[in-house]
Amino acid sequence: MYRRLHKASSGIAGICAGTILGVMAGLAATPALAAKDTLVIAIPGLPQGVDLDKHIGPQTWTMGAQLHEWGMDWEFGPYPFETGAYYDPTNISGFEYPIGYTNQNMSPSLMTGCDISEDGKTITYHLREGVVSAEGNEFTADDVIWRFDRERERPIIYALITRLFNLDQAEYEKVDDYTVRLTNPTPAPLGCAGLTNFYYPWLDSKAVEAHSTPDDPYGDNWIATHGGGFGAYHVTEWTPGKRAVMEANPNYWRGEPQIKRIIWLVVPESSGRLALLQKGTVDIAEALSPDELASLESSDVARPVAIRGNRQMWLILNNEMKPFDDPRVRQAINYLIPREEIVNDVYHGMAKEWSGVISSVTPGYQDLHPYSYDPEKAKQLLEEAGYGDGFEAELAYSAGIPEMENIAIALQSALAELNVRLDLKKLPVAAHSDLVQSKQAQMAFWIDSPIQPDVNYVINLVYTSGPLSLVNYNKFSDPKVDEMIKTGASIVDPEERLEHHKGVQERIQEGAAMGWVVEPYYRMGISRDIEDIDWNTTQFYRVAKIKIPD
Incomplete structure (x- = not known):
């Protein structure tokens, strides 16, 4: 049995018409735009990055969510706050809500299960076999150990989350390729539930190491614009101030999604994002004001969505x-x-x-x-x-x-x-x-x-x-x-x-x-063609779930 013991870190250290025309011209040059397999999302700007150990903000959340998977998910089900309002998400066919957030029921994701001892001091992760990244590498216990090592060597967000889980003094060991055990001196009640946390992802350590340097041993620079996770998509273009493009992971363990390509289009002014949505040029417009969202009530192209959650x-x-x-x-x-x-x-x-x-x-x-x-x-x-x-x-x-x-x-x-x-x-x-x-x-x-x-x-x-x-x-x-x-x-x-x-x-x-x-409430405007969208508690949706019927 391979065994390594480590001490987890306790430290923390109104858009103009010309612009709209330019955006539309650029999109028109994209052959896949009219296809059902491409989604165009208008956002205020690209984030500083999608390294979930360093970056925080709305665009990090929505973009990072497409690149990563977590150990466990919350159980999803019907929206529990139906109001009948024009912005109610139940107007969307197939909309799902994380009901597990309130009833504490989880479902497996990158891990098929997690065991916690009766005294709360021993947590065992059971990794799913056959999870493969877009880079072609399988998710194993080595990736979990590597992530913990990264946290120990350069403690930022992961270390804060670990402290909040009461696991900052835990020792961790690889039991076998698909099993990792954590041992804690005090009870850690969130040892398994914490696997749902957005800021507790698991990265493809082989891919990151391939893009690391002696000055950047944990691949911070590459992760910032690539993510490096086991999610449904991977980054193929990152052009600051303009756009980012993601392509579907052909190895995605849940099955390749219908949407094969995501274009994240930078449109700084919310009025510009609204205008492009109403023209049908983009499929989703993020960060619209309540007034702008209300203006979509009678639109036959796009619908307003406002979701009660934890904001x-x-x-x-x-x-x-x-x-x-x-x-x-x-x-x-x-x-x-x-x-x-x-x-x-x-x-x-x-x-x-x-x-x-x-x-x-x-x-x-x-x-x-x-x-x-x-x-x-x-x-x-x-x-x-x-x-x-x-x-x-x-x-x-x-x-x-x-x-x-x-x-x-x-x-x-x-x-x-x-x-x-x-x-x-x-x-x-x-x-x-x-x-x-x-x-x-x-x-x-x-x-x-x-x-x-x-x-x-x-x-x-x-x-x-x-x-x-x-x-x-x-x-x-x-x-x-x-x-x-x-x-x-x-x-x-x-x-x-x-x-x-x-x-x-x-x-x-x-x-x-x-x-x-x-x-x-979380707000966005979306095309009326979109079905099966969901919402998650870190204010994001998963494009891999979206369906656009013929």
């Missing part, structure tokens, strides 16, 4: 900057957020009022609902905090998310009633991301979607303090919360785990760690 609109309130260092001020802001107005007037119903500290579709969510719109309560809290005459603050938002500006204006108007004066600052996408992720924003809007449906994972990711608090952009700090999170991470019994975290959520909400705004 959240956060109002960052820097807990270490005045006046938000006082929890009474943060509570007051929460009482002033016009959630109903935002849902109805900004999102046209394509969002849900948010009244908890984690997504309402996450198991263990508590609908605590303490912060209904109440200006009088907000006024009382501001007076108690010494801000009865109001204050000034800067609110940053992204130019890349059109609805943020409308929400910012609505909030500015609501807060002005109590003489809280907001200076609205519209930032380019990169500058906005840098400001929020550096934790230097005083106030800022941010959309996120913690993707593991586990209450401890989400709370740990967003609200824990200290050096590993990567996504705690509010700089919220409560030693009692940290202690409860640490204790909860090792609780194996599902009912006990959920019960423990009720108190955690209540304490976080009482401390008003952030402004909880709304839960926006």
Whole structure:
């Protein structure tokens, strides 16, 4: 038996007419465009890359999802939130939703199974035989060990996820070509469920090594624009600022998909993406505003789609900057957020009022609902905090998310009633991301979607303090919360785990760690010819599932 033991890392270190014509001319030169085997997707821009250990963002998610497969999938089934609205995904024939996200049922993918011991300390992966990448290499235990080695040597996102799974001290070993065992000093309840996590993929180590150099031993440069996974597609073109092309993996273990080619077309302005969709020039338009999506209601070419899931609109309130260092001020802001107005007037119903500290579709969510719109309560809290005459603050938002500006204006108007004066600052996408992720924003809007449906994972990711608090952009700090999170991470019994975290959520909400705004739905416009599309909790769809009938 081949055996290697390793210590897993614990460190973390309006588009113009000429442009539309140019895009259409370029597509017309593509012979396969009119065929049922090519899909053209309009996106705001190519991502920095599709290396899931380094890159984060909407385009990384939708593009990376076509290149990778995961150890396990959530069970799929009918959409559980049918509304009858014109944007309801049930209007699409064959639409599927990850119902396993809430009922915790998984289905096999790259792994046929995963065993976890009764004490939660031993996890065994059983790899599927015969999974072959587009490069012609079979998925084996060596690829799993290589991925863990990469995490140990250059800990970035994988290492963060491993910590959230409580596996950062695990030892791992190859039992045979299709079996890997992890041994952990403490219980790791997410040892198997974590195999569904988008940021826990498995790469073709042979292909990566073939494109590695002494200065880049883990193939970062190649992975960034190729992915290197065992997914349904592989990259054949990557032209920054213009487009990327993916071709079907002829060896794909689920069977070669109907769509043989994907063209990711860069169209920076959402109005341009909408125009191309309405002309039938593209099949899918990503990142459309609620207003643009609503304009498709009566279109006979394209349909609007808005899917309720795990997205959240956060109002960052820097807990270490005045006046938000006082929890009474943060509570007051929460009482002033016009959630109903935002849902109805900004999102046209394509969002849900948010009244908890984690997504309402996450198991263990508590609908605590303490912060209904109440200006009088907000006024009382501001007076108690010494801000009865109001204050000034800067609110940053992204130019890349059109609805943020409308929400910012609505909030500015609501807060002005109590003489809280907001200076609205519209930032380019990169500058906005840098400001929020550096934790230097005083106030800022941010959309996120913690993707593991586990209450401890989400709370740990967003609200824990200290050096590993990567996504705690509010700089919220409560030693009692940290202690409860640490204790909860090792609780194996599902009912006990959920019960423990009720108190955690209540304490976080009482401390008003952030402004909880709304839960926006995932939105896109798609051709009315498309059937059998799905949606996944990392805000992506799988092209390999799509069917376009004759």
